[in-house]
Structure formats: C-alpha cells, structure tokens
Amino acid sequence: MKSKKINKISKIRNLVLTSFIIFTTIILLLLFLIQIVSLDKYYEIYKTKQLESIVNTIKKDKNISTEYLEDIAYDNGICISIVEHGNKDPLSTIYNKGCIFSDKKSSYNYIDKFIKSNLEEETYLLENNRYKNKTLIKALKYSDDIYLFLNTSIEPLDSSITLLKSQYGYIVFILFIFSVLMAYFISKKISTPIIDISNSAKKLATGNFDVKFKTTSNIEEINDLANTLELAKDELSKTDELRKDLMANVGHDLRTPLTMIKAYAEMSRDLESQTEEKRKENMSIIIEETDRLNVLVSDILDLSKLQSNTYELKIEEFDLIDLIKNIIKRYYILIDSEGYIFEFNKNDFKNKKVLVKADKKRLEQVIYNLINNAVNYTGKDKKVYIKVIENKDNVRVEIKDTGKGLEKEEINEIWNKYYHNDKKHKRNAFGTGLGLSIVKTILETHKYKYGVESTKGKGTTFYFEINKSK
Numbered sequence: 001m002k003s004k005k006i007n008k009i010s011k012i013r014n015l016v017l018t019s020f021i022i023f024t025t026i027i028l029l030l031l032f033l034i035q036i037v038s039l040d041k042y043y044e045i046y047k048t049k050q051l052e053s054i055v056n057t058i059k060k061d062k063n064i065s066t067e068y069l070e071d072i073a074y075d076n077g078i079c080i081s082i083v084e085h086g087n088k089d090p091l092s093t094i095y096n097k098g099c100i101f102s103d104k105k106s107s108y109n110y111i112d113k114f115i116k117s118n119l120e121e122e123t124y125l126l127e128n129n130r131y132k133n134k135t136l137i138k139a140l141k142y143s144d145d146i147y148l149f150l151n152t153s154i155e156p157l158d159s160s161i162t163l164l165k166s167q168y169g170y171i172v173f174i175l176f177i178f179s180v181l182m183a184y185f186i187s188k189k190i191s192t193p194i195i196d197i198s199n200s201a202k203k204l205a206t207g208n209f210d211v212k213f214k215t216t217s218n219i220e221e222i223n224d225l226a227n228t229l230e231l232a233k234d235e236l237s238k239t240d241e242l243r244k245d246l247m248a249n250v251g252h253d254l255r256t257p258l259t260m261i262k263a264y265a266e267m268s269r270d271l272e273s274q275t276e277e278k279r280k281e282n283m284s285i286i287i288e289e290t291d292r293l294n295v296l297v298s299d300i301l302d303l304s305k306l307q308s309n310t311y312e313l314k315i316e317e318f319d320l321i322d323l324i325k326n327i328i329k330r331y332y333i334l335i336d337s338e339g340y341i342f343e344f345n346k347n348d349f350k351n352k353k354v355l356v357k358a359d360k361k362r363l364e365q366v367i368y369n370l371i372n373n374a375v376n377y378t379g380k381d382k383k384v385y386i387k388v389i390e391n392k393d394n395v396r397v398e399i400k401d402t403g404k405g406l407e408k409e410e411i412n413e414i415w416n417k418y419y420h421n422d423k424k425h426k427r428n429a430f431g432t433g434l435g436l437s438i439v440k441t442i443l444e445t446h447k448y449k450y451g452v453e454s455t456k457g458k459g460t461t462f463y464f465e466i467n468k469s470k
Helices: 002-035 038-059 067-074 104-117 161-203 220-270 276-307 319-327 332-339 360-377 437-444
Strands: 081-086 092-093 120-128 134-143 144-154 315-319 340-342 353-360 382-389 394-401 447-455 459-467
Touching: 038 067, 038 134, 038 144, 038 276, 067 081, 081 104, 092 459, 104 120, 104 134, 104 144, 144 161, 161 220, 161 276, 161 437, 220 276, 220 360, 319 360, 319 382, 319 394, 353 360, 353 437, 353 459, 360 382, 360 437, 437 447, 437 459
Parallel strands: 340 382
Antiparallel strands: 081 092, 081 144, 120 134, 134 144, 315 353, 382 394, 394 459, 447 459
C-alpha cells in the first residue's frame, strides 16, 4: 500500500515538476535567443537607425560647426570625418572606439569612391581591419566642397556585453536549480492534500464513514474539493442509515403478516373441532394479511418503477372532488369500527366540478398515501382533515392530522423511505412505510409544488398544488 502511495505521489509531483522545468527551459531558451544569438542583429538594426536619424538631423541644419559635430559624435558614440573636395587628408576627424578612419587602406578607398560618384548620400558596410568588426559608413554631401562621413560599429564592442555572454552559463545553471527546487515544493504543496483526500475517498468506498476530508491546504480549489467530499460523505452516511432502516422495516412488515398467515393456517389445519364460524374468521385474517403483503410488494414495485423513470405519465382530465370522495369511501371500515372522522370540505363545491389534468391513477396514489399517513399519526380524536382550495390557476389540496407534529429537522427527512417521526418502526394501520416516498416521487414527476407544515403538539399538514384544466 505504501509503495502504491509513493507511486501516485510521484506521478502528480513529476507532472508539476516536469511542467515547471519545461516552462523554465523555454524561458531560458528565449533569453538565449534574444540576449546572445540575436544580440548582434538587434545592435545592427539599432545603430543603423541611429545613424540615419543623425544624418537627417544634419541635413536639416545648414550651419553646422566642428563643435556641433563633436557633440553629436560623443553623445551617440560614433565617429565623424569632414573631408574637403580636392584634399587627400580630412579637415577634421572625431574619433570614438571602433572607428574605421584609422584604417587608411579602407578609408581612402570609400572616400574617393563617394566623392567621384557625385551622389548626395550613400551607405557602405565595411570590415574594420584594426578592430576586426563590421562597421557602417554613412556618406553625406553636405555642400559642394564639404563631405561628411559618419562611422559606427554594428557589432557591440563594450566589455559589459562580453561579460554578459560569459555569465549567461552561470545564470542558466542557477535558474535551473532554483526552478527545480521551487517546482518540487509547489508540487508537494499541491499533491500532498490531494493524495490525502484520495486515500480518505478509498476508505469511504469500503463503507468507512468515519473518515475526514479536512485539509490544511491554503489552495481554495482543494479546500472546495475536501468540503464537497465531506458533504457527500455525510449524505452517503444518511443514505446508508436509511438503507439499513429500510431493510429492517421491510423485513418487519414482511415477517409479521407471514407469521400470522402461518399461525392461522396451522390453526385451521390442526383444530378439527373448530366451528365453521371460527374457521371463516381465521381465513379472513389470512386474507387480510395477504392483502397487506400485496400492498407492500406493490408499493416497492411502484417506487422502483417511478424512481427509475420507466413509468410514463398518462395525463387525462378528471374531477378532483369526485376522486377524493371515492378514496374516502375506502376508509368506511375505519369510520364504522374504530370511530375515525374524515372532515372534507366537499360542500364548498356542491354541484360544481373541479377539473384538473394529471395522471389520475398516480394522483389517486398521492391522496391515498397522504390520508394513510394522517390516519397513522393523527391524535386521540381520530380526526383527519381533507381540504381543497381553488385558486385562479391551480388547486391546493391539504391533508391534516391532529397528531404530535414534527420537529423542524425532521421535516426534510419524512420523505425518505420508511422514515418515522418517532424514530422507531411501527406497523402501519393502513399502507406501508413507503407512502411518503411514493408521494414525493409522483409529485416531482408531475412538477407540482408540494410541502409540509407542522406545529409541535398541534398536528401536521401535507399539501400539494395541481394546475387547473383550461
């Protein structure tokens, strides 16, 4: 396990390290191309433009002096020679480093050539034999008798340039070592919390919900990842707890009717002296428990089908009031035998239909399951209130019990499978513990607004809103 961890750390660190080194290498190569390889070319372009600018300035000024030319030469690091027509030697020469005028063999050659050409301006690129460098000559006919020759080296002769080139190797070495160290620490800072999170995620995958995804990283994205996984862990832990409750509760709801069916069947088989009336009573209990099993299995299948989106809604128009009346008729046995009271405001809609469009069968399940829930949790008065409120564009259906109500933190949990507000499983008088989960899934499939309002000690009201038929 440790070797695998090291291998994964090395992968992410090597990625950051390699990327940083490649980036640094590219920067150093660019510096090399600009500062070393292209330096001479850049210097040549710079000095050529400088010389052209000086010539243009001199051409505009018709009253120049030797002192004026000396200032220009010293300020710009160039050489200027003043030659009079017919004289072999220059009248004046202003020297700076790299001048070609001291090279007599080369200088007189281009001077004579330009004077004889009768050109106003010409450029010569020559090799300075004395300094072994390329030099640029700008020849200018200033007047009929006076010629100016401006000379500058187009290769850097400064010792600082030579020093810069010699130091480049040391700079490259230092920068490369620095970049490797910096990349190592950055990669470690990034990779370590990610690896820790990855290891915690593996423990979570094995069902260990005690892991923590906290990190001390000051990188916002990594902290966001850790917080998201911590939230996912909490939700998975809740889901796992609900799954265990579901299995326990389904097992309980299956075992109880099966036990009773077996007991009454054996009783009917073994007691030959049973009266016909007693035998019929036993058979009735067996049938009731079988029906209870059938309801449970049907609810499990319905919920599975709805949540897997394999069920297609069959939308039709129907009277909502008539539907609720028919559902209430199923509870007559509770009204007659146990004294339950169902308060329905049907008189508000006397001789009037409330037409809606929905999947009638599924909406019937919603109302039936909500009434079942109210029956199971209503108070000692055994009252269940069913109210229909007609608005302009929709109809609101409310089903209220008079039970002990819900805590605020329980309201979001009650829609989960087999959740009970007393945190203990009890055998439902009507329906199964899957009712509210089925209600939620059907209403969300229809995209209806729904919710629950509860006051501790005063009961709970479930509601949903359905669009009116137009």
